[in-house]
Amino acid sequence: MVNHVVCTAGHVDHGKSTLIHALTGTDPDRWTEEKDRGLTIDLGFAQFELPSGNTVSCIDVPGHERFIRNMLAGVGTVDSCIFVVAANEGWKPQSEEHLRILDLLGVSSGIVVLTKIGLADSELCDLAELEVVDHLDGTFLSAAPIVRVDALSGLGLDTLVAAIDSVLANTPTNLDSGRPRLWVDRVFAAKGSGTVVTGTLGGGSFEVGEELLLSPGNKRVRIRALQSHHQELDEATQGARVAVNLVGVDHNDLMRGSVLTKFEQWHLTSKFDGDLLVLDAVSHDISRRGAYVVYVGSGEYPAKLRVLGPDSISPGAKGKVRIFIEAALPLMVGDRYIRRDSGRGETIGGGNILDPQPLLKASIANPDANIDRIISEHGWITADHLEALTGEKRIPNVKNWVVHPPVIDQLKGEVLQLVEEGGPLGINLSDLDENQRNIVDLLSNVVIEGNYLRKEGEDDLAEHAFLQELEMNLFKPPEPVSVPKPELRELVRRGLVVEEGGIYFSPTAIKEATTVLAAMLKEAPEGVTVSEIREKLNTSRKYVLPLLAYLDNSGITLRREDVRLAGKRMPITD
Ligand SMILES: Nc1nc2c(ncn2[C@@H]2O[C@H](COP(=O)(O)OP(=O)(O)O)[C@@H](O)[C@H]2O)c(=O)[nH]1
Ligand SMILES: [Mg+2]
Numbered sequence: 319m320v321n322h323v324v325c326t327a328g329h330v331d332h333g334k335s336t337l338i339h340a341l342t343g344t345d346p347d348r349w350t351e352e353k354d355r356g357l358t359i360d361l362g363f364a365q366f367e368l369p370s371g372n373t374v375s376c377i378d379v380p381g382h383e384r385f386i387r388n389m390l391a392g393v394g395t396v397d398s399c400i401f402v403v404a405a406n407e408g409w410k411p412q413s414e415e416h417l418r419i420l421d422l423l424g425v426s427s428g429i430v431v432l433t434k435i436g437l438a439d440s441e442l443c444d445l446a447e448l449e450v451v452d453h454l455d456g457t458f459l460s461a462a463p464i465v466r467v468d469a470l471s472g473l474g475l476d477t478l479v480a481a482i483d484s485v486l487a488n489t490p491t492n493l494d495s496g497r498p499r500l501w502v503d504r505v506f507a508a509k510g511s512g513t514v515v516t517g518t519l520g521g522g523s524f525e526v527g528e529e530l531l532l533s534p535g536n537k538r539v540r541i542r543a544l545q546s547h548h549q550e551l552d553e554a555t556q557g558a559r560v561a562v563n564l565v566g567v568d569h570n571d572l573m574r575g576s577v578l579t580k581f582e583q584w585h586l587t588s589k590f591d592g593d594l595l596v597l598d599a600v601s602h603d604i605s606r607r608g609a610y611v612v613y614v615g616s617g618e619y620p621a622k623l624r625v626l627g628p629d630s631i632s633p634g635a636k637g638k639v640r641i642f643i644e645a646a647l648p649l650m651v652g653d654r655y656i657r658r659d660s661g662r663g664e665t666i667g668g669g670n671i672l673d674p675q676p677l678l679k680a681s682i683a684n685p686d687a688n689i690d691r692i693i694s695e696h697g698w699i700t701a702d703h704l705e706a707l708t709g710e711k712r713i714p715n716v717k718n719w720v721v722h723p724p725v726i727d728q729l730k731g732e733v734l735q736l737v738e739e740g741g742p743l744g745i746n747l748s749d750l751d752e753n754q755r756n757i758v759d760l761l762s763n764v765v766i767e768g769n770y771l772r773k774e775g776e777d778d779l780a781e782h783a784f785l786q787e788l789e790m791n792l793f794k795p796p797e798p799v800s801v802p803k804p805e806l807r808e809l810v811r812r813g814l815v816v817e818e819g820g821i822y823f824s825p826t827a828i829k830e831a832t833t834v835l836a837a838m839l840k841e842a843p844e845g846v847t848v849s850e851i852r853e854k855l856n857t858s859r860k861y862v863l864p865l866l867a868y869l870d871n872s873g874i875t876l877r878r879e880d881v882r883l884a885g886k887r888m889p890i891t892d
Contacts, residue, residue, distance in 0.1 A: 321373045321557050322486045323518045325393045327420060328402035329410035330381035333433040333469055335362065337402060338378045340469040341479070342366040346378035359385055361392040361503055363516070363559065365547050368483040373547070375518070375559035376400070377503075381412050383663065386419075390613040390656055391503050391574050393420060395518040397557075398489050399428040400482070401459060405438040405466070408446045409453050415665055418597055421457055422668035423654045427489040428462050429481050430454065436468040494556040495709060497583045498522030499648060501615035502576040505569050511542065513569040515576070516561045517616065522580075524562065525553045530578045532567060533586055534645035539566040539578070575617020577648055584648030585706040591676045591685040592655060593669040594639045596631050600666055603630040604637075610666070612641055613656040619643040621657070624680050638672070640680050649674040651687055651708040674707055694722040698753065716756050729757045737764060737771055742779055743805045744772025770808065779805070785814055788824035793831070793857035793865070795823050818871075819864035831855060831865055832874055836888060845881025 326334040335358050338346045346362025347353055362378035377396060379389040393399075399420055403413055420428070430450060435443055447464060454460050463481045467474035504516040524530070524541060532539050543563040544551045554560045562578065596604050605625065612621035622642040631637035641655070649671055656668035672685040677695045685691070689708050693699060698721050699707075701714040712720045733754050736745045747755060747769050758766070763774045782805070787796050798806050806822075809815040816823045834854055838846045852862040866882060869875040873887035 319371050319373065320486075320491060321375060321559070322397045322489060322491060323375045323377065323395060323557065323559060324398045324400055324482075324486075325377040325396045325420075326379055326400050326402060327389075327393075327416035327428075328381055329404070329407070329412040329416075330357070330383075332381060332402050332404040332407065332410070332413075334358070334381060334400075334402045335378050336469045337400070337431060337433055337467065338362065338364050338376050340472065340475060342376060346376070357382065360388050365559065368479065368486070370483050370487065372483070372486060374482065374486065375547075377518075379416075381416070383412055383415070386412075386415065386658075386663075386665070387611075387613070387618050389416065390419065390618065391616040393423060393425070394613070394615050394654070395501055395520055396425060397427070397491055398486060399425055401428050401430045401462070402433055403430070403446065403450050404434040405432045405443045405446045406434050408449050414453065414599070417453070417457060417459070418599075419656055419665060419668070422595060422656055424670075426458050427485055428459050429478070429485050430459060430462050430464040431478060432464055432466045433469055435466045435473065436471050491557045492520050494522050496522050497705075497709070498524055498556070498580065499584070499615075500524070500560065500562065500578040501617070502572060502578070503574055503616045505572045505574065505576070507569040508563065511563050513564045513567055513572065514561055515564065515572060515578070516559070517578075519554055519556060519558050519560050521556060523553050523555045524560070524578075526551075529581070530564075531581050531584075532572065533577045533579070533648055535571065535576075536586075536646075537567055537571065539564045541565075575615065575619070575645075577615060577617075579648050582702075583706060584650070585674055585703065586646040587649055587674045588644060588646045589640065589642050589676060590649055590671050591626065591638065591640050591673040591683060592671045593636055594631060594657065594667050595636045595669050596633050596667040597665060598634045600633040600664065603632050604666060605630040609660050611658050611660045612643060613658070613668075614643075614647065614649065614653060614671075617645070617647070619645055619647075620660075623657075626680055626683050626685070636669070638683075638685060639669075640676060640683065650706070651689070651692075690722075693720055694724075697722050697725045716760065719756070721757075726757055726760065729754055730761060733758065733761060733771070734764075737773055740772065741802070741805070742772065742782075743802075743808050744770050746804060747771055768808075768811070770804075779809060779812065780814065782809060782814070784809070784822075785824065788815065788822065789826055792824060792827040793855045793861055795821065795827065795861065798822055816868060818868040821861060821864040823865065823868070827865070828868065828872075831869065832889065835869070835875060835882070836884070839882075839884045839888070843884075845878065845883050847881055851882065 335346050342364035344364035346364050358380040365375045367373050377392040379392050465478045465481050467478050498521050500517040500519050502515040502517045508514045528541050530539050542565045544554045545561040546558045610621045612619050624640045626638040653671040657666045672687050698719050700718050704720050714720050765774050784801050810817050873885040875882040876885040
């Protein structure tokens with residue numbers, strides 16, 4: 319069974335709250351002041367079950383233009399709407415404004431109710447319906463069923479319930495993307511259990527005991543208890559109307575517009591790029607100036623705006639804007655926002671968030687909702703961060719990064735060039751920058767050996783000219799003047815060259831010297847002197863001293879006062 323969240327919409331006094339009361343048995347006007355004045359000021363909540371077994375959570379909104387901000391707090395997360403027009407009054411200013419707002423918020427389904435038909439004769443009803451059809455033309459409600467109802471007498475209610483059931487059966491709910499977000503629409507202190515918030519849970523589930531991040535403010539809170547439709551739950555799922563009892567926060571630290579999410583799943587931002595559709599009814603072009611408020615989720619935020627591209631956007635036209643708010647919120651591509659002029663009390667327009675983390679300067683930014691554009695502007699972005707910004711899971715192409723392909727190509731080119739320049743040994747990986755290092759695994763025809771990256775099949779270190787020079791002068795070895803330091807180190811590391819005291823020997827020299835010494839010590843087991851060895855090897859002290867030091871260290875010879883004896887590792891000869 320599916321739960322749908324549905325809001326009411328329509329002009330003040332047209333019968334929205336009465337209709338919700340008739341459908342659900344709950345009076346959505348919660349406050350004494352609302353009851354006394356017969357006027358909805360704030361959001362009301364009620365739910366009922368459809369014949370299909372699916373449930374509907376109703377958010378009843380105020381129609382009066384003074385309370386439009388409360389209406390906006392309730393409609394940010396709905397699937398569908400019940401659009402109410404009184405048959406005896408017809409189309410009115412907030413019929414129009416509510417319709418525009420729902421359209422801008424991307425609500426795509428709904429039921430139109432022509433209500434109070436008990437107060438209008440059938441001719442008046444027909445006229446009102448014609449007028450409604452006219453106004454809905456070209457909007458998301460143009461094909462919606464129109465049901466005639468009198469909520470006080472109950473006339474038409476059964477037909478309405480059937481229409482709601484069938485429309486909602488064809489209305490998709492949001493997907494469970496594993497990234498829950500709860501925009502808070504009510505906060506109160508419940509006696510004995512602390513802070514309780516309510517909202518519509520979007521995008522995933524919450525569990526009792528879970529720790530959550532509260533934004534704005536970056537606070538850590540924990541769920542003590544969860545309710546939906548007055549039932550205690552261990553887990554609340556996507557699309558549910560929930561009441562969340564929180565630990566770790568005073569109710570004064572929360573407000574309508576606060577958001578609960580899991581940690582590290584969202585990008586918190588106070589700046590975003592979006593498109594902006596300016597409503598036809600606006601009387602002036604939208605330029606850079608103005609005291610504006612932006613409505614996103616269930617919140618209202620003072621906002622600064624900068625038009626991207628041309629200087630202003632005309633009524634009826636769509637443009638692109640960068641919006642700055644003071645709070646840092648978990649926003650993503652595709653979130654909708656509404657913009658109002660707080661001075662004039664006028665809805666200006668609204669649109670889609672195209673980029674919750676704009677990187678380019680406003681003078682050159684040209685955002686769209688294309689995810690590849692975001693990847694290309696970042697160059698490198700982790701798959702997790704990309705998901706936080708866009709909701710899209712991409713398979714990373716470099717480790718845990720999603721990298722703009724031309725960036726990879728360029729880095730590959732750079733590294734290959736460095737490998738080329740590095741000669742037979744290639745290049746030391748620690749000489750590469752981090753990005754270059756990250757793409758090494760993507761290179762073909764190269765090999766990594768130890769800390770070195772070189773071209774495959776290019777390693778001729780074993781045939782290095784220096785080795786041949788050493789072979790030819792075993793006991794008077796030449797200095798490695800023309801051998802680059804890293805190559806020399808690698809020759810030593812691989813045992814192709816033996817170093818002692820700054821002198822480089824061929825391994826053959828060590829072997830030869832060992833054989834010669836073994837023979838000498840057989841003749842003179844009491845020991846041989848350095849000068850005897852030097853003469854035998856036909857060399858000088860400069861070479862024989864490091865050579866003997868090496869043999870001593872290797873345990874082949876053993877120094878005792880001024881003679882060498884056989885060491886533990888001296889091979890036995892007969
Ligand atoms: N006769 C009749 N009166 C209605 C109907 N619906 C609402 N009313 C009356 O219209 C007034 C305003 O209704 P209300 O539900 O508060 O309007 P809202 O501002 O749209 O929520 C109340 O006095 C209701 O009793 C209806 O279907 N038939
Ligand atoms: Mg009302």
